[in-house]
Amino acid sequence: MCGLRAVPSPKENKVFPKVNSLYHVAFLMASTCPKCGRNVPDYSAYCPHCGFGISPHARTSRIYFTSLLMVIASVGSLILLVLSARALLYVETWYPLVAAQSWFVFNWMFLLLSLCEVVSGVVAAFFCYRRRSFRWATTSAVLCTLSGGGIWLVSLLAPSYQVWQSILYYFLPMFLPPLVGTILLFPRRQEFER
Numbered sequence: 739m740c741g742l743r744a745v746p747s748p749k750e751n752k753v754f755p756k757v758n759s760l761y762h763v764a765f766l767m768a769s770t771c772p773k774c775g776r777n778v779p780d781y782s783a784y785c786p787h788c789g790f791g792i793s794p795h796a797r798t799s800r801i802y803f804t805s806l807l808m809v810i811a812s813v814g815s816l817i818l819l820v821l822s823a824r825a826l827l828y829v830e831t832w833y834p835l836v837a838a839q840s841w842f843v844f845n846w847m848f849l850l851l852s853l854c855e856v857v858s859g860v861v862a863a864f865f866c867y868r869r870r871s872f873r874w875a876t877t878s879a880v881l882c883t884l885s886g887g888g889i890w891l892v893s894l895l896a897p898s899y900q901v902w903q904s905i906l907y908y909f910l911p912m913f914l915p916p917l918v919g920t921i922l923l924f925p926r927r928q929e930f931e932r
Contacts, residue, residue: 801866801926803919803922809863811916812863847888852885854881855886855916858878879919886914887913
């Protein structure tokens with residue numbers, strides 16, 4: 739014997755457990771990555787060259803969790819948008835004129851920042867869910883996070899604020915979800931189409 743032998747039986751094969759025959763060895767590198775076009779092993783879930791998730795289960799759920807967090811932030815901001823618009827219309831009937839004037843600027847800031855967070859959160863959730871453009875997804879996610887942070891800062895500057903209300907009503911639903919979603923999104927660039 740010259741030391742060459744055929745592919746071992748599945749019991750002996752420890753390196754490639756799915757290799758059962760010579761035919762399978764010949765086509766082991768037959769798959770190609772849809773992103774970079776290089777040959778990849780049949781058994782791999784990710785491309786060893788670019789990191790793209792080849793099999794459907796290889797695509798992590800972090801991207802979907804990010805889109806869910808953006809939807810949560812968008813819903814919270816939509817509620818704040820409706821309440822801010824209502825407050826702008828009826829603030830004179832709720833408070834005396836001097837107090838209503840002091841709330842006028844804060845209500846406009848709440849309105850504009852919540853509108854920005856609703857739009858950017860929906861756009862980020864769409865691009866994350868569809869895995870379309872990493873650039874648009876991250877830009878929208880960062881804008882959603884900045885809008886949520888702006889809303890939280892405005893709530894801290896508003897007249898007669900309380901820290902616990904600011905954290906409960908503005909920080910937790912409008913700033914924390916897009917921040918966590920943006921952090922989860924950054925290392926997942928290879929899972930997006932270009």
